[in-house]
Amino acid sequence: MHQTTSDRVRWTTADLDLLPDNGTRYEIIDGELFMTKAPRWKHQRTADRICAILNGWSDESQLGEATTTPGIIFSEADNVIPDVVWVSYERLEALLDEAEHLTGAPELIVEVLSPGEANERRDREVKLKLYSSQGVQEYWIVNRQLQQVQVYRRQQGTLKLALTLFANDEISSPLLPGFSCLVAKFFS
Numbered sequence: 001m002h003q004t005t006s007d008r009v010r011w012t013t014a015d016l017d018l019l020p021d022n023g024t025r026y027e028i029i030d031g032e033l034f035m036t037k038a039p040r041w042k043h044q045r046t047a048d049r050i051c052a053i054l055n056g057w058s059d060e061s062q063l064g065e066a067t068t069t070p071g072i073i074f075s076e077a078d079n080v081i082p083d084v085v086w087v088s089y090e091r092l093e094a095l096l097d098e099a100e101h102l103t104g105a106p107e108l109i110v111e112v113l114s115p116g117e118a119n120e121r122r123d124r125e126v127k128l129k130l131y132s133s134q135g136v137q138e139y140w141i142v143n144r145q146l147q148q149v150q151v152y153r154r155q156q157g158t159l160k161l162a163l164t165l166f167a168n169d170e171i172s173s174p175l176l177p178g179f180s181c182l183v184a185k186f187f188s
Contacts, residue, residue: 084110
């Protein structure tokens with residue numbers, strides 16, 4: 001029997017409080033519950049390196065800051081935990097709720113791909129659509145195995161693939177004036 005959208009269970013942010021705290025990462029996108037195991041060592045190390053590189057630039061520019069695995073509560077039906085976000089100081093205070101969760105789109109989100117078809121589909125399709133609809137300005141999908149970064153930028157109201165960079169390429173962003181980094185540094 002095929003389940004229609006109206007028949008399926010719609011998860012909400014409140015439901016997350018009822019789930020066990022057992023190392024599983026829970027995210028809700030359009031009312032659908034996604035569960036993944038805690039990130040692996042190399043995955044998290046890559047996210048930490050990207051965050052450190054972004055924060056090195058941020059410390060110099062004083063324009064914003066990056067952090068790893070923040071909760072973003074876009075709505076009761078859209079609650080995610082990206083690997084890295086960068087948000088300008090101009091937007092940060094307006095986006096934080098009383099519990100210090102982000103409640104809107106940071107300028108830049110980075111997802112480091114986890115192994116597995118379902119994980120890749122979630123980052124490349126489901127999260128791309130969510131981030132696009134919520135107003136994220138730039139989205140980087142990082143592939144450790146290929147040492148590649150796909151850069152999606154907002155064009156005509158939606159996130160579109162702007163470029164694909166490899167280890168020997170420099171990554172920069174119009175969101176981050178003067179920022180430039182060899183992609184290989186994300187993985188070394």
